[in-house]
Amino acid sequence: MTDPERTQALLDIAKIDFEAKQRHWEEKKGYFSDKTTELDLKSTQRFADYYPDPNQLLKAGIVFAHRDLESVATAIDEKKPWAVISGLNPSGPLHFGHKLVFDELLWLQKQGADVYIPITNDESYLVGKAETIGASRRTAHEAVIPSIVSMGFDPQKTHIYVDSDFPDIYNMAVQLSKHLSLSKVFGVFGLGDKSRKKDQNSEGDEDENPGTMFYRGAVQLAQILLPQYDEFGGPKPTLIPVGIDQYPYVLLARDVAKKVGLTPPAALFLKFEHGLDGKGKMSASRPGSSIFLTDDPKVAQKKVRNAYTGGSILADFQREHGGVPGVCPIYHLRTYHFEEDGGKLETQCVRGEILCGECKKIASEQAANFLVDHQARLPEARKRAGDFMLRTPITSFLNKK
Amino acid sequence: MERLEQLLLTPKLVQQAPTSELIRGRAKQNRPSPLTIFYGETYDDKGNPIDSLKYYLVVSALAAALKKEGIAVEPTILVADSAACRNVGDEKQGEIMRLGEHRFQFVQRTNEVYGTDLRVRKMSDYVTSPEFVTRRGKIVELCNGDQELMRAVEKTVPESKTDTERTKGFLYSFDEITTIVNLDLKVGPPREDLYDNVARAVAKRRKEKEIMSLFLSPTFPLGMGWSYFFVNEGIEDHGITAYKAGSKRLQRQRIIVGASNPDYVRSLLDNSFISLNPSLPNPVLDIGLICEMARRKLTGDNSPISLAQEFYTGEISPNQLKKKVGQDVETYVLSKF
Numbered sequence: 001m002t003d004p005e006r007t008q009a010l011l012d013i014a015k016i017d018f019e020a021k022q023r024h025w026e027e028k029k030g031y032f033s034d035k036t037t038e039l040d041l042k043s044t045q046r047f048a049d050y051y052p053d054p055n056q057l058l059k060a061g062i063v064f065a066h067r068d069l070e071s072v073a074t075a076i077d078e079k080k081p082w083a084v085i086s087g088l089n090p091s092g093p094l095h096f097g098h099k100l101v102f103d104e105l106l107w108l109q110k111q112g113a114d115v116y117i118p119i120t121n122d123e124s125y126l127v128g129k130a131e132t133i134g135a136s137r138r139t140a141h142e143a144v145i146p147s148i149v150s151m152g153f154d155p156q157k158t159h160i161y162v163d164s165d166f167p168d169i170y171n172m173a174v175q176l177s178k179h180l181s182l183s184k185v186f187g188v189f190g191l192g193d194k195s196r197k198k199d200q201n202s203e204g205d206e207d208e209n210p211g212t213m214f215y216r217g218a219v220q221l222a223q224i225l226l227p228q229y230d231e232f233g234g235p236k237p238t239l240i241p242v243g244i245d246q247y248p249y250v251l252l253a254r255d256v257a258k259k260v261g262l263t264p265p266a267a268l269f270l271k272f273e274h275g276l277d278g279k280g281k282m283s284a285s286r287p288g289s290s291i292f293l294t295d296d297p298k299v300a301q302k303k304v305r306n307a308y309t310g311g312s313i314l315a316d317f318q319r320e321h322g323g324v325p326g327v328c329p330i331y332h333l334r335t336y337h338f339e340e341d342g343g344k345l346e347t348q349c350v351r352g353e354i355l356c357g358e359c360k361k362i363a364s365e366q367a368a369n370f371l372v373d374h375q376a377r378l379p380e381a382r383k384r385a386g387d388f389m390l391r392t393p394i395t396s397f398l399n400k401k
Numbered sequence: 402m403e404r405l406e407q408l409l410l411t412p413k414l415v416q417q418a419p420t421s422e423l424i425r426g427r428a429k430q431n432r433p434s435p436l437t438i439f440y441g442e443t444y445d446d447k448g449n450p451i452d453s454l455k456y457y458l459v460v461s462a463l464a465a466a467l468k469k470e471g472i473a474v475e476p477t478i479l480v481a482d483s484a485a486c487r488n489v490g491d492e493k494q495g496e497i498m499r500l501g502e503h504r505f506q507f508v509q510r511t512n513e514v515y516g517t518d519l520r521v522r523k524m525s526d527y528v529t530s531p532e533f534v535t536r537r538g539k540i541v542e543l544c545n546g547d548q549e550l551m552r553a554v555e556k557t558v559p560e561s562k563t564d565t566e567r568t569k570g571f572l573y574s575f576d577e578i579t580t581i582v583n584l585d586l587k588v589g590p591p592r593e594d595l596y597d598n599v600a601r602a603v604a605k606r607r608k609e610k611e612i613m614s615l616f617l618s619p620t621f622p623l624g625m626g627w628s629y630f631f632v633n634e635g636i637e638d639h640g641i642t643a644y645k646a647g648s649k650r651l652q653r654q655r656i657i658v659g660a661s662n663p664d665y666v667r668s669l670l671d672n673s674f675i676s677l678n679p680s681l682p683n684p685v686l687d688i689g690l691i692c693e694m695a696r697r698k699l700t701g702d703n704s705p706i707s708l709a710q711e712f713y714t715g716e717i718s719p720n721q722l723k724k725k726v727g728q729d730v731e732t733y734v735l736s737k738f
Contacts, residue, residue, distance in 0.1 A: 046631060046634070047631055049676075049678060049680075049681060050627045050628075050630050050631040050674075050676070050681065051627060051631070052627055070628075070631065070632040073627075073628040073631050073632060074628045074632060076628065077626040077627060077628035077629075078626070078628070
């Protein structure tokens with residue numbers, strides 16, 4: 001092949017690749033707005049407009065939809081108590097996808113919320129992500145909780161518990177489960193639908209063990225409604241920041257809350273963190289897709305350097321045609337975690353003013369700097385972890401119907 | 402730029418207006434009859450809100466700008482007392498009419514204070530006259546014979562009241578439509594577009610001149626935090642009823658001329674939502690614009706109002722605006738009544 005032929009072949013490949021990325025973006029860009037409409041949710045744009053000091057995640061639409069945020073907004077404005085609850089399955093160390101949620105939790109705490117963080121090690125065991133309950137408990141205490149503490153939460157307003165260390169949650173689950181029917185749980189999670197494939201990324205499969213059913217139908221419910229029990233001041237607006245795939249839990253909790261005289265919890269929906277491999281959301285089950293908060297900063301930098309991007313194989317082609325930031329995990333890594341103005345980066349990328357090499361260099365430095373700081377805080381966080389643990393015994397369920 | 406253009410383009414005061422060419426064109430077409438500039442309102446028993454003054458002063462300013470160009474005008478404020486009576490029981494009619502007289506006097510007092518030269522009328526003075534009843538009858542007949550028109554008439558009524566109004570033959574709406582159908586320039590809040598549209602459709606069918614609508618920016622309650630506006634979706638479009646102090650039972654969040662204490666007004670302003678985003682409601686600026694119009698009338702200042710620009714370009718901070726408006730509302734409005 002002559003040089004001109006080789007150049008032309010490369011150009012053809014670059015064009016095909018660019019068009020494929022554009023098509024991919026065209027197909028997926030409406031996903032979150034479609035979901036907002038399909039699930040009858042509301043966009044957070046109005047909240048971002050009116051809230052006096054919205055965070056970057058709201059301004060950039062990364063927190064993109066809500067259900068009943070009005071109840072929480074009124075509590076914030078009138079300085080009345082309100083709570084946030086967001087659980088975590090400790091199947092491994094935290095990654096940047098978790099960080100995104102904790103960034104939001106931290107911001108919500110600064111706006112006045114009491115933050116409740118159930119570490120659902122029972123779930124890790126039940127769904128087969130941990131060999132024993134003890135193993136997932138160890139991960140929770142050794143890796144997850146110190147990482148959360150080191151993010152800067154206020155111990156006075158943070159309540160972390162590990163499910164297996166906090167059996168009162170099961171008592172509450174038993175009490176609350178009386179207000180549910182199996183058909184309701186089946187309906188909400190789509191259980192019993194034989195057309196659903198087991199590997200489909202959705203909740204529910206009739207082959208699941210009864211413990212999983214109890215966990216999904218009742219224990220999660222107890223976790224969501226816990227801040228409204230008498231021991232924590234009674235009914236109050238409660239907010240659940242989650243991914244859109246968790247919506248069934250929100251629906252179930254709202255339904256039961258109404259039946260037991262509690263405030264139906266509100267929800268705030270976050271977009272997924274993109275995996276570095278470009279194959280979907282960041283997930284611990286695809287280690288190459290994730291930057292873990294325990295990663296050596298140099299390892300993290302290498303992961304960023306090797307990441308998939310929305311750019312081109314040819315620098316000149318990208319200078320001329322720009323990149324496709326919508327499908328680029330590096331663009332998302334920077335805008336979700338480090339950039340004050342994601343729009344500016346998007347413009348630079350689309351116009352071909354910044355190429356992937358430079359962008360990756362900036363992202364890898366940003367990620368490494370974060371990890372260095374975060375990991376430096378871990379020893380102190382381990383010492384302080386006890387200050388954040390919820391130890392209040394729950395007895396009010398004894399007298400609840 | 403001519404004064405008329407400046408007035409029509411006043412940011413955050415005028416939401417929608419016909420072009421100055423259209424207004425001048427209509428005036429030319431009317432000659433030798435004057436151009437009618439009209440604003441009509443009802444009222445409630447909670448007093449005269451400062452927001453009514455906004456409409457009186459705009460009508461007056463429009464009239465002054467056109468007069469300066471040699472155009473004959475007839476600026477009219479209508480106190481719709483008989484409309485206010487339509488939806489109350491017989492036992493309350495006397496009280497409502499008495500309140501109408503108060504509102505009538507409020508407009509007259511506005512004329513005295515600001516030299517506005519507004520012609521003030523009461524609906525009860527003409528609504529039972531044979532001429533009006535005949536005109537209304539013809540419009541009712543026209544609408545009853547035209548499904549599209551009748552659907553538009555029904556839309557002027559909130560859905561919750563449609564059945565009740567149907568039993569009354571939509572008389573409230575037909576009084577309003579008959580009143581405005583042959584006017585030239587009607588000033589009002591944006592929510593009146595439903596009436597204005599029917600009036601235009603009726604005029605079109607009758608091959609008569611159609612009214613031009615000039616909508617002022619909606620009125621918002623004072624002393625409310627950001628969450629009030631976030632929770633009340635759609636409030637940006639229509640706000641609350643400007644001329645009824647008790648609109649949505651928010652009378653404590655309004656400035657009521659002749660009743661509100663200046664200290665209370667200042668605390669209302671201090672606790673009001675204010676945003677640097679010009680697309681969001683700005684109840685403080687709204688009062689500031691009323692004060693600016695009042696000050697201009699009292700001091701003979703003919704310069705264009707630039708308060709909104711000064712605020713949104715950062716020349717005046719939110720706190721400075723609140724302070725200025727607190728002082729101005731006392732100096733140029735409350736102390737005069």
